[in-house]
Amino acid sequence: MKALSKRTANFTDSVIRRMTRISQKYGAVNLSQGFPDFSPPRELLDRLAEASSLPHQYSITWGAQNFREALAEKQSRYMGFAIDPNLEIVVTCGSTEAMMCAMLTVCNPGDKVAVFSPFYENYGADAILSGAEPVYVPLRPPVFDFDPGELESAFRQGAKALILCNPSNPTGKVFKREELELIARLAIQYDAYVITDEVYEHIVYAPYVHTYIAALPGMRERTISCSSLSKTYSITGWRLGYIIASPEIIDTARKVHDFLTVGAAAPLQEAASVGLKFPQGYYDALLETYTAKRDLFLDGLRRIGLPFTEPQAAYYVLLDISEFGYESDLDFCEDLAEKVGVGAVPGSSFFREPVNHLIRLHFAKAETTLTEALNRLQGIRNVFAR
Ligand code: GLN
Numbered sequence: 001m002k003a004l005s006k007r008t009a010n011f012t013d014s015v016i017r018r019m020t021r022i023s024q025k026y027g028a029v030n031l032s033q034g035f036p037d038f039s040p041p042r043e044l045l046d047r048l049a050e051a052s053s054l055p056h057q058y059s060i061t062w063g064a065q066n067f068r069e070a071l072a073e074k075q076s077r078y079m080g081f082a083i084d085p086n087l088e089i090v091v092t093c094g095s096t097e098a099m100m101c102a103m104l105t106v107c108n109p110g111d112k113v114a115v116f117s118p119f120y121e122n123y124g125a126d127a128i129l130s131g132a133e134p135v136y137v138p139l140r141p142p143v144f145d146f147d148p149g150e151l152e153s154a155f156r157q158g159a160k161a162l163i164l165c166n167p168s169n170p171t172g173k174v175f176k177r178e179e180l181e182l183i184a185r186l187a188i189q190y191d192a193y194v195i196t197d198e199v200y201e202h203i204v205y206a207p208y209v210h211t212y213i214a215a216l217p218g219m220r221e222r223t224i225s226c227s228s229l230s231k232t233y234s235i236t237g238w239r240l241g242y243i244i245a246s247p248e249i250i251d252t253a254r255k256v257h258d259f260l261t262v263g264a265a266a267p268l269q270e271a272a273s274v275g276l277k278f279p280q281g282y283y284d285a286l287l288e289t290y291t292a293k294r295d296l297f298l299d300g301l302r303r304i305g306l307p308f309t310e311p312q313a314a315y316y317v318l319l320d321i322s323e324f325g326y327e328s329d330l331d332f333c334e335d336l337a338e339k340v341g342v343g344a345v346p347g348s349s350f351f352r353e354p355v356n357h358l359i360r361l362h363f364a365k366a367e368t369t370l371t372e373a374l375n376r377l378q379g380i381r382n383v384f385a386r
Contacts, residue, residue, distance in 0.1 A: 011125050015330075015349035022334060023343030029373040030343040032333075034169070034315060034362040035236040037369055041275060041282070044233060048271035059266040061258045062250075063091025063242070067269040070276035075244060078201070079212045081220065087247040090257050091264050095199050095228035095241035096122055099163075101260060102195045102224045102243060103130040105253045106161050114154035114162040116146065118350035120169045120197065135159050136352040141318075142309060144171040148182055155190035162192060167200040167210060170318060170350045170360045172311025174208040184216045194219065198227040199241075200314040202283050203290050208312040214244070221246045224253075231314075231364075232286065233275040238268045290315060290363075293370060297363040300374035315364040318347060322357040324384045329356045339383045341376045 003009075019032035039045070062068075065085075072085035083089065092098040099122060107113060109131025115123050117136040127134045135154040139146050154162070162183065166175045175183075187194050194213055204210045214223035228241035241264075243253050257263075275282075294311065301308050307320040326332040329346035336359070337343050347358030363370055 007128060007131070011128055014121060014125075016121060016345050019333060019337070019343055019345050022337050026337045026341065028337040028341045028343040029365075029369060029376060031361040031363070031365065031373055032343040032345045034364055035230075036234045036364045038234060038366050040234045041278075043274045043278075044235065044271050047274045048267065051267040051270040054267065054270060056267065059263055059269055061263045062254045063089060063264065064266060064269045064273070067091060067273045067276070070273045071242060074276045079225070079244070080215045083244055084247070088244055088250055090243045090250055090253050091269065092241045092243060092257055093261050093264050094230060094239040095197060095226050097239075097257070097261060098226035098228070098241040098243045099123070099195065099197055100126050100129065101253055101256045102226055102245075103127065103132060103161075104256045104260075105249060106193050106195065106224070107132040111161075112154075112157055112159045114151065114159035114192075115352075116163070116165070116168070117352035118170055118347070118355075119163070119352075120165055121349050123163050123165075123197075126163075132160075134352075138353060139168070139171060139173065141171075141358075144168070144173040144309075145179070148186075151183065152186055155186050155192055159190075159192055162187060162194050163197070164194055164213060165197040166213070167198075167204055167313030169197075169200065169314055170316045170345070170347070172309060172314050172316055172318075174204055174210060174312040175213075177211050180211050180213045180216060184213060184219050187222055188218050191222075193222050193224060195224045196226055198225060199231050201227060202232045202286055203315060204287070204313040205291055205294065205311070210313070221248075224249055229272050229275065232283075233272065235268075235272065238265070238272060240264055240268060240272050293363045293365070293367070296367060297361075297370050297374070300370070300377070304374070304377055304380065306377075306380070315362050317361050317363065318358045319344070319361055320357055321359055327356065329359055333359055335384070336380075340380055342373050 016033050023030035068085040068089045072083040076083045103126045107130045111132050113132040115134045214225045225244040230236040309318040333346045344359040
């Protein structure tokens with residue numbers, strides 16, 4: 001048989017999703033793949049039930065009209081500029097498709113794309129599938145700031161776009177306004193695009209504030225803002241994401257999206273559009289919920305005495321496992337799932353650099369789940385005694 005495509009030869013399966021399967025295998029509390037174990041808002045579920053008696057056929061390929069109108073209204077409010085629902089939005093199957101679609105819209109095979117490292121693992125596969133060559137710019141632990149000279153060097157090497165995950169997965173970093181202004185200045189100077197992943201835009205802990213880079217002067221026309229409803233409304237399985245960009249970019253992105261997927265699920269768009277109309281109180285309550293989860297989980301980790309990064313946003317913690325002396329963080333995570341009963345993601349799946357001493361845990365879980373995970377982690381030093 002002939003070999004399968006060269007483009008797929010260079011990547012493995014997703015380690016994040018593999019860790020979910022490993023957690024299931026050992027009955028571990030799964031704090032690896034980041035998704036909630038609690039229900040979406042009642043209003044969405046009620047509308048979903050009603051939607052079962054509505055038409056079950058395709059919506060408009062770039063998104064149902066009422067969904068785009070509600071999304072434009074909401075995002076205009078938060079992003080700080082007017083978004084045209086008819087010209088500036090493509091609704092996608094999750095931000096996963098949004099990012100892939102953005103890459104295919106912008107990149108020719110061989111184009112360079114700047115990516116901050118550590119990075120959410122999909123960007124590596126997005127680059128391979130679109131034929132782009134990543135140029136990595138390190139975010140240095142523990143504060144995960146970047147060297148402006150290294151970013152400029154990526155642009156000088158010809159990076160046509162920068163992938164910007166803000167707030168950042170897995171670091172929990174919120175890019176400061178001054179950092180974004182610097183990125184914007186370089187993007188404009190080198191005539192590059194910025195492709196964002198802003199799925200944690202509403203999970204940003206005080207006193208940190210999320211700034212949309214698209215809202216900075218000169219950035220609107222060169223930013224492809226990708227995000228999703230997954231995290232904001234606890235509906236990761238509905239696969240609803242979107243791209244917001246200029247009409248010129250959207251015109252091309254629509255075609256890419258159409259041939260990739262035709263469209264996101266129509267009944268789910270109908271149900272989720274209810275959430276897009278929620279008042280500010282909903283987002284305040286969401287943040288309050290996550291702040292309480294963060295406090296519960298981090299306090300527990302502090303009591304156990306394991307060093308970790310303090311997230312400014314999102315729901316991930318990078319735990320330092322140096323003391324256990326493992327060569328491979330992948331082996332450590334497998335042992336952690338089997339012997340301690342907690343699922344985590346090895347940090348090496350996010351870093352370009354050879355980093356093996358960090359693992360990622362997430363706390364988007366019910367209090368009882370988090371407490372159970374902490375109880376199990378309490379015994380970690382007995383299990384991994386050196
Ligand atoms: N974004 C989540 C994570 O980083 C879920 C990833 C996924 O499997 N789509 O864990």
